Amino acid sequence: MTMQHSVRFSGQRTGDAPLTWGQQWLWEEVEKFAPHHEHLNLSEVVDVPEGVSLPDVLTALQRLLEQWESVRTTYSVGPSGEPQQHVPSGGTLDVVERTARAEEARSAAHALAAALRSVPFPLDGFPIRAGVVTSEGCPRHLVIVIFHLATDGWDLRNLLAEIKQLLAAPGEERTVAARIHPLDQSECQRGPEGRAVSERSLTYWKKQLLNAPADMFSGRAPVPESPRFQESYVESEALAVAIRDLSRHLKASPTVIFLALASVCLGRLTGEPRVLLLLGCHNRFSPSKRAATGPLYQDAPLTVDLAGADFQAVVRRTWRASLSAYSAAKWDPRLVEAAVQEVVRERGQSVDLSCNAIVMLEPHTGLPPSPSPADAGFVEALRSRTRKLKMPGTAQDRTGRRFFLRAQNTSRAVLTSLRTDTTVLSGEDCAQFLDDVEELAVRELLTISR
Template identity: 30%
Template sequence: MSWSSGQSHREIPMPAFRHHPLEFRTGRSATGPLTWGQLAIWDVIRWLPGNGSSLNSAVRRDVPPGTSLDRLLGALRTLVERHDSLHTRYHETPDGPRQEVVGEGEVDVRIREIGAEPVDRAAGRVAESVRALPFDTGVDLPLRPVVLTRSSAPVAVLLVVSHLAVDGWSLAVVGADLAALLRAEPLPPPSEQPLARARYETTDLARSRERKALAYWREEIEALPARMLGPAGPTDGPETELLWSRMESAALACAVRSLSLRTGAEAGTVVLAATAALLAVRTGEREAGLRTLVSTRFRPEDRRLVGAFNQSAIFRIGPREETLAEFVRRARNITLRAFRHTEYDPRKLEPMIAGIAGRRGVAAGRYCFFNDIRFAVSRRIGPPDPAAAAG
């Protein structure tokens, strides 16, 4: 297991690029409020050091042999014009953050000649350097395409995207669309765009779901051990270090798969349950609470929506006198109930939590987050990870 700091960024040399302005035109110029999912990421990006550049995402697609640069640029143009979130800017206003869909403009395509360097190595190195650059989301479009060439012929394309424009699921949608365009395959009609989703969130149905979600969170937060609500250390300030861990283990992957098959629980639920149980034991509490990120794509219109769509679910569980399989099955049922209560305005949730914590004599502070990134790891930029493959 290795520990990293969200504030320490190692200096990454920037490769030399040629630049090509890619013009696009959609005729769809509009402004509107952020969706609940966009608002959640907007606030996180402003809370993180470095303007949230650590959340920038990247996807790679290899270019079929014989594809010309002009054809590749045409595929990129179609992709940009297809998904509004790829040509949207985000602004703070007196009425709160707003999104501006840009109807026409240019995307800067970076072109990098890699010579004899292996594509995997070049793609990983270039993607890391471009991802490290923060987006000025009020000025920049949230997309940086990079074309890798060998002897001037394109061999791979990288898309570096702000988390305000995509989550893990929609990044895969974008990657799949790009691959189809490069193969000259037809695409289905584009899905709902973020501004349409924002309009849905003003409807009676959406507000009803929000009320149920907030009521569920209130019930869970009131029952959560106070230690799971309060700060773990000194008051947050500019000097606060953000830490996360990463563990890679083929043995753990095999054990998780085995438990998943025995219990019928999804593999991510097995890891979530085990993490919560370990946290409860290590803190001496009867149970633990974790926030886990959920892609709230419950409506057919949202299944292929490209945009920031993740919101938090509250997962509360503790060990009992039961078998491991019984514990995992109980966790599966809790997880499903938690997932059903994840559609809400995050700026209503956080003050509610702070109020509950205050009444319990606790200053609401840090929380434990659980983010299942297996979906993203399976589409990583560089060579495949043996441990991930074993899972």
């Protein structure tokens, strides 16, 4: 059975502003895929604590909407043709309730999440949907779906922590933490501080672009597949152990280790002595930014020179390059676009910005210890548990993107995924690349542990 409830909310302020840089970065993809940009919807299922009633859940949603300006923001194109955002003073959110037997409540919640996620958000509507799965009259799971224009991965994690606290103490008065919202970010970015930050990033961008490869995949022209973009996933406990131990041996973060592995494999695949990845950065390096709402995510060119370097040297080069890239991932998209065109004219040839990477790896806890020195049999036993998955492809991707690599932790493994444009890399190449990353990590672990 399905019912619907209405949550009325009233925010503390209203306002209009141009999009933030992070929102502008996403807007490009929203426009390209419109109206079918449902792939930018993010969903989560939250367990509701025992003893919490349905009115408590609806009140928690109301308080979240009042506190989190980004999830009650609407978007439009202004008279000048530029996109803008509007935070209303209040509104109403419709919440779906579905009933299910207790043993089926979780699967019903995930089915509801998939249904809510599958519908694109209208830009002039609130960028959040919610549903509740109840059984025997009690709420069991809260489903939240949010449009990527309103959040990024870090912000979503903060939002989930907030809603869990609201559910854990329904009706309790809490001091609302001060947060930077997109209206504040937009104002700052248009002021002297924002212009100075963007100019520093532009200086870095131009330096990287002057020496960037003209075409990372020169000479590769496989027969395009249908659909054109192919995607593979690998979940590997062996890769998690190898990255953990390489990180300890080489005194570099798991992110740096993975980027070094990916750079070596990409260089071998393309034959390029220097690889360039657009590295996705969360841009949350201070307490106030870590608590900020809305998407702060942007990318920056990471250039790794592979010439004459063994793996340990590549790790050192990657570490230095990633520090610079992370510091330069805050920029005005219009200025960067102009800078790219300027460099292309100056070079007299194109700049390949088609390879993207998002790496969200933290030190793993709870992994099995590696023998010292590492035992090849032990590592191969881990590799035998590697899970591989071929995903349904897609007909299009973000403009200009031909290689999109991601890595993140699961409870006891590293989950990697790669989507490739089959005009340069086949679906088989896509799957093989992830295998190569795992194999290289294991080989380097065995070498360095001897």
